[in-house]
Amino acid sequence: MSDITVEARLVRAAVAWLADLRERLADAVRTGRLPHAVLLLGPEGAGQAELACWLAGLLLCERDAGAACGDCVSCRLFLAGTHPDCHWVGIEADASAIRVEQIRDLAGSLETRSFRGHRKVVVIDPADSMNISSFNALLKTLEEPSENTYLLLTASRRDRLPATIRSRCSCQQLPLPTPAQAVAWLQLQQSRDGWARLLELAQGAPFLALNYASSxxxxxxxxxxxxxxxxxxxxxxxxxxxxxxxxxxxxxxxxxxxxxxxxxxxxxxxxxxxxxxxxxxxxxxxxxxxxxxxxxxxxxxxxxxxxxxxxxxxxxxxxxxxxxxxxxxxxxxxxxxxxxxxxx
Ligand SMILES: [Zn+2]
Known part of the structure; x- marks a missing residue:
């Protein structure tokens, strides 16, 4: 997936300013109204990948209790990063974009039945780093979704996604916290000076400010x-x-x-x-x-x-x-x- 563990992503996804959006998405899952393709869109570092991870866990949990239980076989596999029905597509090491072969491989693996007999989840993160061939390959998957399969796309650049992709997804815009809320949260992660300036450079996105601090x-x-x-x-x-x-x-x-x-x-x-x-x-x-x-x-x-x-x-x-x-x-x-x- 990436160097950040599933657990660390889930901790981040639990931030207060994403609570309303989490509630809306959980409600959609509970009532069976979640569209099969969801685009999580927000400024870079707003928490798209974190929220996608949280939603994937929720969809995969076999108890379907409105929140991932953390205890069923599915949840445990998911937390270990080894769930066979969870496919995470990202930019591979030494590459600058998601390759078309990755999307073709994905389409192939979605043709098989769910290993756990429950939902299958695909996270494409970040979806706006695909080229036109990758988008075209993905379009087929979006148009003919396999049963009980959910595609979660993350993006910070709406203009890099073709309209044909956007129109087939339910677009969820991520909110940013207020600067005061963000600085308070950042201080909790690491007590230091300079958060206000880093947050400003990150254009208000706390997770990006955190990356900036460590880089x-x-x-x-x-x-x-x-x-x-x-x-x-x-x-x-x-x-x-x-x-x-x-x-x-x-x-x-x-x-x-x-x-x-x-x-x-x-x-x-x-x-x-x-x-x-x-x-x-x-x-x-x-x-x-x-x-x-x-x-x-x-x-x-x-x-x-x-x-x-x-x-x-x-x-x-x-x-x-x-x-x-x-x-x-x-x-x-x-x-x-x-x-x-x-x-x-
Ligand atoms: Zn569970």
Whole structure:
């Protein structure tokens, strides 16, 4: 399945902010109304995989008591990660996407009868990391579901799923906790400073913030602030920076840039409204609108880049282009001097 144990996933799936959704899904299982394909959709790190794991356990439990009993043969097999009727399809080591062969193998194994004579469950996590051939192979399984079989798909990028897949699934949107709720939960996992910043970088998704903490994201945060903050030089060393960013967590760096630019533009909008004249950013008296418009164009480019970075994209070139545009934009306005002060 992955390096996280079933039990650890179930503990995470039990968080308070998913309670309503869990209740709705459990109710659908209890009353036999759960569609045979469910798409669990939410921002990355909102808990899709965890909830899929919880729902798989619930469907496989042979006591059908509205919650997985944890004690029947099925539950014990599931907790051990060895249930023969539970198929977990994910990205294999050294691969960047779910391969079409995995989906074909899955279709083959679904043709056999249930080993336990109960339900069969497939979890495809993350479903938005499939290519078009994999989607086409999956479509057949979705269109002709075998009896008593449930497909649970997880995704954070709705736009990466073809409409033909989405329309055949019941889509369940995962909510995010409030920042205060999330920070309180994160503190319980690990008592430390800096959760608010990590949560901000994770765009509010607590499980992603937790991953960020264990992958040393704070060092990357400092590195990015240095590149674009007081010590950074405009024009940048475009080739050097693009090379360094390409080699080390490019997706996280793009997310960081998007957040950084969003903050800048938000501040700029406030100060140009004259509402917050004492804020740290002051725009030049003329040209505000042009600068903001160009900033938003840059933000669009960043978002588009984030959507494409998982594919066969030349990441070095992508960062080079972005940095050239960013440097030009920063030179064309007076924010830089102010934003330098704000970061120190
Ligand atoms: Zn059970």
């Amino acid at each position: 040393g994201l704070e060092a990357l945060d400092a590195d990015m602030q240095e590149a674009l903050g007081p010590a950074g030089k405009v024009p940048f060393d475009v080739l050097g920076l693009a090379d360094a960013w390409r080699a080390d967590r490019p997706e996280v760096r793009l997310a960081w840039l998007e957040l950084w630019l969003t903050e800048l533009l938000r501040e700029a909008a406030w100060s140009s409204d004259g509402v917050n004249n004492n804020r740290r950013y002051r725009l030049p008296a003329d040209g505000d609108r042009t600068i903001i418009t160009r900033g938003y164009r840059l933000l669009d480019a960043l978002r588009e880049a984030r959507g494409r970075i998982g594919g066969s994209l030349n990441v070095q070139l992508l960062f080079e282009n972005l940095l050239v545009d960013l440097a030009e934009w920063m030179r064309s306005n007076s924010w830089r001097a102010h934003s330098n002060q704000s970061r120190t």
